[in-house]
Amino acid sequence: MRLMSRSELKGVFTDALLMFTFYNLEYMGFQFVVLESKTAVHLTPVQYKKQTSNLTAVLGKPCVMKFDQLASYERNRYIEQGVYFVVSGKYVFLPFLLINSKDSAPINKERLQPAAQYLLLYHLQRKSLEGCTLSEMEKLLPYNYLAISRAVRQLNATNLVYVDVSNNGTKRIHIEKEGKQLWKEAEPLMQNPIKSVLYADEEVTQGVVGGINALSHYSALNPERIHTKVIYEPKFRKSKEAGALPDLNILDGATRIEVWKYPPVIEKEDGFVDRLSLALSLRDDNDPRVEKEIELMIDNLW
Numbered sequence: 001m002r003l004m005s006r007s008e009l010k011g012v013f014t015d016a017l018l019m020f021t022f023y024n025l026e027y028m029g030f031q032f033v034v035l036e037s038k039t040a041v042h043l044t045p046v047q048y049k050k051q052t053s054n055l056t057a058v059l060g061k062p063c064v065m066k067f068d069q070l071a072s073y074e075r076n077r078y079i080e081q082g083v084y085f086v087v088s089g090k091y092v093f094l095p096f097l098l099i100n101s102k103d104s105a106p107i108n109k110e111r112l113q114p115a116a117q118y119l120l121l122y123h124l125q126r127k128s129l130e131g132c133t134l135s136e137m138e139k140l141l142p143y144n145y146l147a148i149s150r151a152v153r154q155l156n157a158t159n160l161v162y163v164d165v166s167n168n169g170t171k172r173i174h175i176e177k178e179g180k181q182l183w184k185e186a187e188p189l190m191q192n193p194i195k196s197v198l199y200a201d202e203e204v205t206q207g208v209v210g211g212i213n214a215l216s217h218y219s220a221l222n223p224e225r226i227h228t229k230v231i232y233e234p235k236f237r238k239s240k241e242a243g244a245l246p247d248l249n250i251l252d253g254a255t256r257i258e259v260w261k262y263p264p265v266i267e268k269e270d271g272f273v274d275r276l277s278l279a280l281s282l283r284d285d286n287d288p289r290v291e292k293e294i295e296l297m298i299d300n301l302w
Contacts, residue, residue: 001025004033008059012055012059013058020038021037029169031061032061032063032084032094033056033059037065045077045081049082049083052064062094064084065083065086066085066086067088070091075087078093107153107154109154115148115150117262118142119155122140124182124183124301125265125274126265131172133171134152134171137173158189160175160182160186161173161174162174179302180301180302183298194261195261199255203255204229204245207230207235208273209230209272210230211224214272215290215294218300221293226256227254228257228258230257230264231259231260232262233261245257264277278294279297
């Protein structure tokens with residue numbers, strides 16, 4: 001652990017320079033930045049999260065708060081907010097190091113985990129992730145730093161991306177294959193996004209349109225009488241706990257609810273699941289008309 005020079009802090013905003021002392025710390029070949037407050041004033045967990053996220057983006061390395069002491073309830077609040085921290089001689093919350101300490105663990109090369117699948121689908125349909133660091137992807141994707149690290153590690157092991165590590169330890173992903181070529185190589189490793197299916201007799205306002213009705217939106221296929229709504233699993237649990245969903249059953253109803261393992265890759269103004277996830281969700285539909293329209297829909301992407 002060493003004090004960082006002013007030249008290494010280029011781009012850091014003045015308030016942060018006045019507020020913190022910056023140290024570069026290397027552990028097991030992995031580098032991150034430790035921030036030690038110059039004052040006795042403690043910010044709120046939300047404020048620390050904002051500060052460390054901004055500094056991580058500027059410095060290209062995870063930023064970690066250093067404290068001399070923290071009460072247990074304070075530690076819990078920082079963990080809930082995703083603030084990385086070290087309490088001298090007592091505790092650490094550094095989840096991004098777990099991926100580095102488990103490099104020898106076997107990697108599943110047969111089926112992509114949901115975060116890895118989402119990362120590729122985002123790259124293919126929404127915005128290129130070529131050359132992005134893990135911290136940059138954390139701002140774009142609905143996953144934390146650790147989940148993205150695991151996803152990138154799996155994608156690297158399956159040769160769908162490769163990782164370049166700079167001298168300062170910053171990791172960037174590179175994706176040589178593009179468009180339909182990347183999709184054809186990745187698709188056999190991708191899983192059906194549907195975790196479970198439920199039905200409701202009433203209209204469901206949560207979620208976005210999926211199933212055959214989404215396919216009819218992207219193709220010449222006629223819509224179905226039964227509406228299909230797609231809800232990401234964590235949002236489904238919250239809506240159910242809050243009583244925001246009607247009575248559900250596993251047999252039949254006017255609305256079919258698909259609970260997904262990852263959120264659909266959609267634009268904010270759109271109300272339909274993304275094309276490639278839709279194709280994966282309809283993978284087991286043997287209707288020739290459906291198969292034909294899915295093939296045309298994918299071809300139209302490129």
